[in-house]
Amino acid sequence: GQNIDQPTEMTATEGAIVQINCTYQTSGFNGLFWYQQHAGEAPTFLSYNVLDGLEEKGRFSSFLSRSKGYSYLLLKELQMKDSASYLCAVLDSNYQLIWGAGTKLIIKP
Amino acid sequence: GAVVSQHPSWVICKSGTSVKIECRSLDFQATTMFWYRQFPKQSLMLMATSNEGSKATYEQGVEKDKFLINHASLTLSTLTVTSAHPEDSSFYICSARASGREHNEQFFGPGTRLTVL
Numbered sequence: 750g751q752n753i754d755q756p757t758e759m760t761a762t763e764g765a766i767v768q769i770n771c772t773y774q775t776s777g778f779n780g781l782f783w784y785q786q787h788a789g790e791a792p793t794f795l796s797y798n799v800l801d802g803l804e805e806k807g808r809f810s811s812f813l814s815r816s817k818g819y820s821y822l823l824l825k826e827l828q829m830k831d832s833a834s835y836l837c838a839v840l841d842s843n844y845q846l847i848w849g850a851g852t853k854l855i856i857k858p
Numbered sequence: 859g860a861v862v863s864q865h866p867s868w869v870i871c872k873s874g875t876s877v878k879i880e881c882r883s884l885d886f887q888a889t890t891m892f893w894y895r896q897f898p899k900q901s902l903m904l905m906a907t908s909n910e911g912s913k914a915t916y917e918q919g920v921e922k923d924k925f926l927i928n929h930a931s932l933t934l935s936t937l938t939v940t941s942a943h944p945e946d947s948s949f950y951i952c953s954a955r956a957s958g959r960e961h962n963e964q965f966f967g968p969g970t971r972l973t974v975l
Contacts, residue, residue, distance in 0.1 A: 782963070791951050791966040792902070836901065846892075846964060850901040 751775045753849035755837050760855045761827055769822045769835050769852045777842020783811050783822045784836040786851065792836055795822070824854075832856045861885055862954050864967035871942055872975055879937045879970045881952030887932035888954035892964060893925075896949045908935050942974045 753773045761767040773781070780799040784792035798804055798813035798820060810823040822835055837849040861884040871877050881891060890909050894902040906922075908914035908929035916922045926938040935954075939946055949971050953964040 789949075789969075789971070791969045793966070794963060797963065845907070846904070848902045848904075 751839075751841065751847050753837055753839060753847055755835075755849045755852045757850070758853045758855065760857060761824075763827055763829060763856055763858050765827050766823065766825050767827060767854065769824075769837075769854065771820045771822070771837035771849055773818050773820070773837070773839045773847070773849075775839045775841045775847055778815060779840040779842065779844055781811075781813055781820050782838045782840070782846070783809075783820075784838065786834045786836055788833075795835075827856050829856050829858070860956065860963075860965045862888075862952065862965045862967040864952055864970050866970060867968065868971040868973070870973045870975065873943050874941055876938055876940045877942055877972060879939075879950055879952075879972075881935045881937070881954070881967050883933045883954045883956070883965070886954075886956045886965075888935075888956060889932065890955045891929055891935040892953045892955070893927060893935075893937050894951045894953065896951060896969075902951065905937075939972065942972070944974045947972055947974045 755771045782797050783795040785795050786792040796811035798811050803812045808825045813820045834851040834853050836851045838846045863882045865880045893905045895905050896902050904917050905920045906914045906916045906927050908927050910929050910932050914927035929935040949969050951969040952967045955964050
């Protein structure tokens with residue numbers, strides 16, 4: 750079956766760095782997405798990786814290793830507004846998004 | 859660009875009534891639209907995929923006669939929850955994928971919170 754694993758919850762301090770990991774086992778691979786979702790709101794797009802390596806976009810970076818079925822989202826200079834759930838999703842061979850359960854990130858002052 | 863709207867944002871209805879939720883792509887043509895349901899503290903659950911002009915493809919366990927989907931045009935899809943019951947109370951989110959778009963990215967609507975009394 751298809752499976753995406755990410756930690757349920759993480760806590761970090763304002764101004765610090767946090768890395769949210771995601772491992773996946775899917776039927777085919779056409780890219781991996783990271784989305785941010787604040788409580789009561791729809792997800793918003795953060796990043797997309799389809800080739801191995803690191804993609805940097807401001808304070809957020811996303812890494813992919815296809816051979817290991819592994820990705821991480823790195824958030825730098827954490828701000829209180831970064832408190833949210835972070836969803837990892839993989840586009841499978843049918844171009845269907847397979848979603849992880851999300852990681853709730855709690856930022857403390 | 860790539861804005862998706864949903865209407866209504868929230869709705870409260872009595873058990874047994876039907877509720878229609880609209881999903882519109884405002885500045886692009888969406889060949890494929892997706893309907894998700896999300897219960898509190900859980901991840902998104904795909905309910906169905908709809909392509910313009912054809913019948914929706916429902917995920918296993920989703921009743922197609924209860925959740926009616928109509929993708930009548932390239933900018934509009936509707937989800938009708940028929941004979942709603944309290945267990946149907948949830949956050950319903952649509953997303954749209956544009957034809958020829960880089961990354962096959964899905965653009966999400968703001969969601970509709972349904973409460974069935």
